Amino acid sequence: MAKANVDQRLKRLRAWVQNYEWGRSGAEAEVARLMALNSGAEIDPNKPYAELWMGTHESGPSILVDDDEQNVGLKLKEWIEKNPNVLGVKVLEKWGSHLPFLFKVLSVGKALSIQAHPDKEMAKELHKMKPNLYKDDNHKPEMALAITDFTALSGFISLQELKQVLEGVPEIIEMVGIASAKEVMDIQEQDVANADKVKSALRSVFTQLMSASKEMTEKAVSKLKRRLLIESQLRRLREKEELVLGLEKQYPGDIGLLSAFFLNYVRLKAGEALYLAANEPHAYLSGDCIECMATSDNVVRAGLTPKHRDVQTLCSMLTYNPGYPEILSGLPLSSYITRYLPPFDEFEVDRCVLPKGSSTVFPAVPGPSIFLALAGEGTLKTGCWEGIVTEGDVMFEAANTEITITATATELQIYRAGINSRFFHGL
Secondary structure, X not given: OOOOOOOOOEEEEEOEEEOOOOEEEHHHOHHHHHHHHHHOOOOOOOOEEOEEEEXXXXXXXXXXXXXXXXXXXXXXXXXXHHOHHHHOHHHHHHXXXXXXXXXXXXXXXXOXXXXXXXXXXXXXXXXXXXXXXXXXXXXXXXXXXXXXXXXXXXXXXXXXXXXXXXXXXXHHHHHHOHHHHHHHHOOOHHHOOOHHHHHHHHHHHHHHHHOOOHHHHHHHHHHHHHHHHHHOOOOOOOHHHHHHHHHXXXXXXXXXXXXXXXXXXXXXXXOOEEEEOOOOOEEEEEEEEEEEEEOXXXXXXXXOOOOOOOHHHHHHHOOOOEOOXXXXXXXXXXXXXXXXXXXXXXXXXXXXXXXXOOEEEEOOOOOOEEEEEEEOEEEEEEOOEEEEEEOOOEEEEOOOOXXXXXXXXXXXXXXXXXXXXXXXOOO
C-alpha cells in the first residue's frame, strides 16, 4: 500500500505465492497478477499460480518491506513477536503473540481435492502422529468469498437427494453394496428427525465408497462415463452429471468422481461467501476467491488429488450433517463496506468498493487487520500521515488504528481480514 512506512502502526508486506498444480496458469491467474504488482516478480506463463498468502504461517510467511533498516526483510511473525502489543490486549490474552488468521487469494484452474480440516483436538493428535503430513496443531475453519463466479462442492446432500443418487447412479450401488444402500433407502420420513440414524447410514455408505479398491473404482468410473455419454445423446444430463464428466477429464478413474454425487454443488457469484467448519467435506472447483481461515495448513484429503490420501482419517472425522450450506451475502456496514461474519472467533472479512472520488473510514478495532488492494488506486490516511494505495498492495494494521481510504483515479476495491468482531463483544 503506502510506499513508505512513516506510521509504525502500518506495515507494508510482501505476500507469499504457492504454485500448487491446481492453480491457473500464467497471467490468467488473479494470484499471478497480484503477485507481480505486490513484489515486482515476473509472471511465468507456464507456471500455475494457486494461492497468495498474507499472514504469519511458516509455510508461506509475509515479509516486511519499505521499512527502516532494522526491520527490512523481517518476517511479519518475527516483527509481531517483538511488538506483541500490535495485536491488542484481548487477542494477546486468547492467542498469545500469534496472528490467529491467515488471509489468501485463490485462483482455481483445476478442482482441489475432496478434503476436510480437523478440529483442534484432532489437529493436535494428527500433528503428533504425522508431523510430516500435518504440520501444525491448529484447527482450520475457513471462508471463501467469491471475486468471480466460483464453484465448489460443500457438505453432504439431503437424505432425499441421497436416495435419488442411489436410485439413479447404479455404479455407486455396485461400489457400496446393496446392504449399505438399503440402510439409506429404508429410512422413512418419520425417521428423518432421528439425526443419529441418518448420520450412521450416511457414514456407512460414504465410507464403503471411499474405501473401495483402485481397480474397482476405475472400473465403476469407466462404466459411469460410458453410460453418461450414451445417455447424453438421449436426454439432457443433470448438472451434477455434467460436472462429474468435466472432473473426469482432470482426474480420470478417481474415487472423487463418484463421491461428488454425495456433496452439494455450490455456485457463488462475486460478493457471496461460503464458510466451512471443521470436519466438513468440500472441494473448490473453479474461479477466483478471497479466502480467510484460522492460521493452519492442515488438510485431510481423500479424492481428486495426486497428493497423499488419508481415507480412513477423513471418513472417521466427518460430521455427516446433511443439507445445503449457508451462503453469506454480507452485512452492509456503510454504503461502501460489506462485512462477512462466519461463526468463528479467529476472523471476519470486509469488502470495500469505493467509487472514484469517494472516501470511507475503517474504524479502529481492538485487534489487528490485514488489508489487500485488489483493484484501483487511492490514498490511505491514519492520524497525521497519508500515503498512496495501489492494486496489489498488502498492509498489516495494528490494533486500535483508524484508517481513512479515498479512491482517486479509479474505483478502488479493498479487502480487509481481521478478528471476528463478535469475539470482542462477547457474542
